[in-house]
Amino acid sequence: MSEVLVVEDEPAIAELIAMNLRHAGHAVTVVGDAESAVAAVDRVLPDLVLLDWMLPGRSGVALARQWRSQPRTRELPIIMLTARSEEADRVGGLDAGADDYLVKPFSMQELQARMRAVLRRRAPEALEAPLEAAGLRLDPASRRVTREIDGTAREVKLGPTEFKLLHFLMAHPQRVHSRAQLLDRVWGDHVFIEERTVDVHVKRLREALGTVDCAALIETVRGAGYRLAQWSETGKAS
Numbered sequence: 001m002s003e004v005l006v007v008e009d010e011p012a013i014a015e016l017i018a019m020n021l022r023h024a025g026h027a028v029t030v031v032g033d034a035e036s037a038v039a040a041v042d043r044v045l046p047d048l049v050l051l052d053w054m055l056p057g058r059s060g061v062a063l064a065r066q067w068r069s070q071p072r073t074r075e076l077p078i079i080m081l082t083a084r085s086e087e088a089d090r091v092g093g094l095d096a097g098a099d100d101y102l103v104k105p106f107s108m109q110e111l112q113a114r115m116r117a118v119l120r121r122r123a124p125e126a127l128e129a130p131l132e133a134a135g136l137r138l139d140p141a142s143r144r145v146t147r148e149i150d151g152t153a154r155e156v157k158l159g160p161t162e163f164k165l166l167h168f169l170m171a172h173p174q175r176v177h178s179r180a181q182l183l184d185r186v187w188g189d190h191v192f193i194e195e196r197t198v199d200v201h202v203k204r205l206r207e208a209l210g211t212v213d214c215a216a217l218i219e220t221v222r223g224a225g226y227r228l229a230q231w232s233e234t235g236k237a238s
Helices: 011-023 034-043 060-068 087-095 108-128 160-171 179-187 197-210
Strands: 003-007 027-031 048-052 078-082 100-103 131-133 136-139 144-149 152-156 218-221 225-228
Touching: 003 011, 003 034, 011 027, 011 108, 027 034, 034 048, 034 060, 048 060, 048 108, 060 078, 060 087, 078 087, 078 108, 100 108, 131 160, 136 160, 160 179, 160 197, 160 225, 179 197, 179 225, 197 218
Parallel strands: 003 027, 003 048, 048 078, 078 100
Antiparallel strands: 131 136, 136 144, 144 152, 218 225
8 A cells, every 4th residue: 555645636636546446455645736745744644645747736746846956855655647648748757757647537556557667666765765863874785774873883782673663764764654554565465473562662762772872763653553753853752
């Protein structure tokens, strides 16, 4: 399941897309203008954005450029949806930072195929690229987690499950994940264990991160699950 943000100002089209994507198992948020889209992405970083070109107030092209200019959203997968079919328009959308460009009207089968292709292209990079948060660096290739303190890189000793859990949370920052979702994405849906087992591994992860003053990076969201907290420039969770 992917978290998809649909930015579309025509309610009928937005509802049709949302209904089909939810039926396919995606979690969908729908907004109708650029400012609402910015607020939604600031709140929770989605896995993919379906972005209409023509929006009230500010165009989807301008919004794509804004997201591409910011570190947090630079790698955000974007598919542009538009009635503009000229080659110059396609080039403009892609140059603005869209990963793909789909001309209206389109079939839901084609849209979902394009979504799978964009997510597939992004996935290998996300799996192997080093991740950083609050000065904490996780390198999937070497399977090392370090934090520089007083000019010295201190290594965090993690078990295999804690490493996978931290990797997943750092790859999806600020999103809240339920215990069931973490079991599915970290342990795999073929593993039958109690959801409370997640709490045990989170506790171990926090204890390990505590050795480099990063325990607060793993935040409990009451009644919902866990997330990687947003840290301010002072190094404190906010």
